[in-house]
Amino acid sequence: MRPPDSATIFDVQRFSLHDGPGIRTTVFFKGCPLRCAWCQNPESLGPHPEMAFFADRCRDTRACAAACPRDAVSARGDRIRRDRCDACGACEPACPHRALERVGREVPLDALLAEILRDRSFYESSGGGVTLSGGEPTFQMSAMGALAQRCRSEGVPVLLQTCGAFRFDAFAPHLRSFDRIFFDLKLMDPERHRRFTRADNPVILENARLLTASGAPVTFRMPIVPGITDDLDNLSAAAAFLREIGASSLHLLRYHRMGEAKLARLGYPLAPLAMGAGDVGRAVARAAALLAECGIEVAV
Amino acid sequence: MIPPTTARAPNGSPRDPRDALVVSERLRALHEEVLHAPRRLCAERARLVTRYFRAADAHPGKPMITKKGEALAYVLRNKRVAIHPRELLVGTFTSHRVGGGLFPELHGLMMLEDLGRFRTRSTNPIEVSREEARALRREVFPYWLTRFLVLRAMPFPQAVRFSLDQLAPTFYLINEGAGVSHFVPNYRALLERGTEAFRREAEARRAVAPPDSDTAAFWGAVEEVCRALEAFAAAYRGRALELAAVEPSPERRRELHEIAAVCERVPKHPAATFREGLQSILFAQIALNLESLDNSVSPGRLDQILWPLYRNDLATGRLDRARAFELLGCFAVKLSELVPVFSRRITRFHGGMFNGQVVVVGGTDERGDDATNELSHLFVALMDRLRTRQPNYHARLHEGSPPEFRAEVAEVLARGSASPALYNDEIVVPNLVARGIAPADARDYANVGCVEPVAAGKSFLSTDAALFNLPLCFELALNRGRRFGHWRRVGADTPPAERCASSDELFVLFLAQLRRAVTRLLREIRAIERANARFHPTPLTSMLVEGCLEAGRDATWGGARYNGSGIQGVGAGEVGDGFAAIEEVVFRRKAATLAEVVAACRRNFSGDDALRARLRNAPKYGNDDRAADGFVARVMEAFAQTLAGHTNARGGEYAAGFYSVTAHQAFGALVGALPSGRSKGRPFASGISPASGMDRKGPTAMLQSVASLPLRVAKNGANLNLMLPPWTLSGGEGPARLQALVAGGFRAGVMQLQVNVIDRDLLIEARDHPGRHPGLLVRVSGYSAYFDDLSPEMKQELIERTCAPLGT
């Protein structure tokens, strides 16, 4: 099969400092098989482009309504009637205030690579590189693989962030393109995993096992969402699992509430989790102590 | 967190070997005194110069160069001599602890209008004693009213028109009417030879020259200023001995005897020790600031110049690092005792109480090998720990710069020090070579004033000759040579912009306006150059610029090895952004016509919110967008091209620079709304920085944009402010990240940058409560200034420039 020549991307962020070592460019792939209740990038979930509406920028000029061929712009509230809108994007340039943004675009890999290479001098000076994130990059497996391979052959280090929900046999051929894989574990109990992410975890855990066994450079991570992932059962089960597959460390991620503002923009029904910043900090500290007791090296 | 902004806490990490370098009690006290001393206008120089020239009028046949030499000698011999408690290096620029002089023979009359309000004005108040004000009004100004430089440069009506225009410059500000100054003296030669050797050389040359020739007069003037400098040092020796005689503390008594011993040797003799080296330079620095304008006499590469003396002193045990550090600190405090006395009008262009005394550290030697040494490190530690207003510190970096040096610089900057500004040798050196400077001299470059690179000790490049308002030409191009809302045509009568069918056609109109304004500028500046040669030659300056002494030609006559003038294009980014917006909104998207855009600009966008938003949202310079960056590049090329091929009165070329001091603000206030979406009166961006808040893709994209510019045409330098919010550099990785950012930017081709890691909230607090952070040193535009010394507009601009966190 010919490798694809484009990917559906919802953002490319340069000077990215928190997605791996050094100064990086992070490419956000659109589409994800999971629906985590705490998702920080709701615009990444659907596989297709969709329209985001920034209510704070809108000055009520109605230029969008005039531009819309489907009469999908309402006068009030969310502005976009999701049932009619097909994300054709015609309203985006019509809006003078950038209040409408088409999230997700088909980007030719050539263009993507060119943009990534723009900051090559900074990767070299900082030990950085490119991070493929999402969404879930493996959701567009062959485009992801092709991009990773091309970055790699340009000498740009590639890091993958994945939720682990992929077919291992499809992933295996791309394994060697990655300098590091950040693999996110969430919930160990299958039932709770399904409840909070609407996906099964056995395939994820199996992939974790296979990747570790293959000797791939994997770093396991876990988001600490108070009340969901930070209970004793989940943490000790995670520790046991890691020891069993021969991994010794876990990187804890702090849950941010940034995603909640985005939910409204896209008209998503996911419920905001009510919690304060202090809660998260305490939960992370507690989880770190607990995991350390179970013999796991913890990084925050 | 923002570190302490004064030097109160030495804040190196505990493992830092430089921790031996603490700010001594003496140093801290001297710094505090100078920081808190009131700034005073000093009439001493103006009065002495006037007294000399009144008397000299009795000898009408005397050549001007002779008179200038004698006038400086008269000042040096009659100046007040003061040694302050605790000082190790001595000599004062003015008769006050902190102050500045007036130059009535140059532009001093322009300050006259502020004489009554220097004390009470809100920005940069300057104390003026009643006695000094009276003396200026009665003795000084009446004499010069008919003799100041511009009046002598042009026929009377033209001079009046020019002077009035320069009081409120719209097209350009010609600084050279205030003398040339702006150079790096050959302090290496001064330390190696001493004034006595220079004097002897001049004498020997004069002996074989035709007696009444200009050259003979020039050499005679050099001899005169050398003798006066020696007398100046002798007066300090005498004063030190007097003080020692009545000094109760044995320790201070010993110090005063040391001072006397040093002053006995230098500047007359070659400097034999590190301390003598610094003292010799300080005396010369004072005399040079009294001779011509007290601005941008830049000491240059002191880590190189002082290195042999330092090494020798260490080897003989005469000196240790801590003592060297203290002496360097004393030197920095001394340079901070000088402040410019500018009227409010001039302050708008040259804000921040800044004199541009650049000290450069790091870089390569003449062969291109790394020359960073231990003194470079001492200076970097000093910048961090003693945040003085002056000198203006620069660090040179090249491929072979030691990693420790890069790391150290990054650490200091990440901690919030505004200094040093960073220079990329890999770009600067080839630029100088392209200007006709020998490679070895180019590799030994140092910077002048704000950012201007010159071959140190060999150049007379009038680097700050003029500042030019580029966006005004754009406004005129949009409106047939008239400013919006004005009836009078001040530019070229170009066809209506509305008829242009492409941005290329519009660019042609811009070029026509640009050419016309530049032609006028060059005509006027040449008259000023000739007047400088006739009426304001500078024998001491010339002695310290290689070429002049041999040739018997003053630097203002073209005696220097390298000649030229630097003219700064201000607002290139603004013009480029305007073209980019027109290209996008009018010609690509066809969301508006050019006529609509021009009409909206004319109305200052009132009622044009949607169109203005479209223009503002169009691609902008600073986002690594090749189309937008390309327009800025075209503007820069066009400006440089317009200057190219013209020769100044000293036989050098006019080189384009792209730094703005604070003129981006002053010029911005005069220019109407523009197609970038900028509204009327708003400041332009500083130097080649992107417009405030318009670099939305973060610092790497911004640096790539800058690197894509034709920096080779910025032969006179350019300044870029890299404002980083503190969070990007927080944590243990901060300094390494900054180092990587600089290294990556330089590798991509950025020529110069200055980092300002500033917390917006702190700036807002400092704005709202003047005096609460007196030591808050910020990077303005190629130089640092105390935040409190900035005008309200500049403060506001700086706050806006401090970008919000990325990704919002």
Ligand code: SF4
């Ligand atoms: S065009 Fe933009 S500003 Fe106008 S109503 Fe639509 S979203 Fe709001």
Ligand code: SF4
């Ligand atoms: S994206 Fe297309 S269908 Fe949806 S609101 Fe905009 S113009 Fe209408």
